[in-house]
Amino acid sequence: MLNPKNAKLRVLSDDDLEMVLQWRNHDDIRKWMVNTDVIALTDHFAWFERNKNRTDRLFYIFEYQNQPQGYVSFVMIPNSTVYEWGFYIKPDAEKGMGQLLGNVALNYAFEKLGLDKVFGQVLAFNEKSINFHKKMGFLNEGILRKHFKDDRGEFNIHQFGLLREEWLEDK
16 A cells, blocks of 8 residues: 655656656557657757746656656646646556555645646546546536547547645545
């Protein structure tokens, strides 16, 4: 059983970039993304340089027992106080690590960062992520019908929202 006391978020650093890119480019992660392209290291470094000092974009490494296990981001929606989250655990992570990442990240978002709402979007074929959001207490706030199309097909996008008071009530 994973112990939440051994889990935390820490700010993403330059030293993490190659590891995070390996995770992101792994087939088991990339297949769930809107952008399924393999990202080049130079593009990844350029993305980080453009974004690392922005206060409306927050990037973290999720650690368990001081070992990197996943990635979490919170990006502010323009003209809003809502942050969209993105996340993934490393390929072949221990069972239960995703649930732990979710709990740690949402506690951090609402208790440490003081966010009012976390928002998530999920491609309709990613049933595991849809169920994950529901299990974490998110409400399905809408479905963007036939909103996304690529070589995999045309898909709906599920939109999920979780308010701080809802999260704190459940805890």
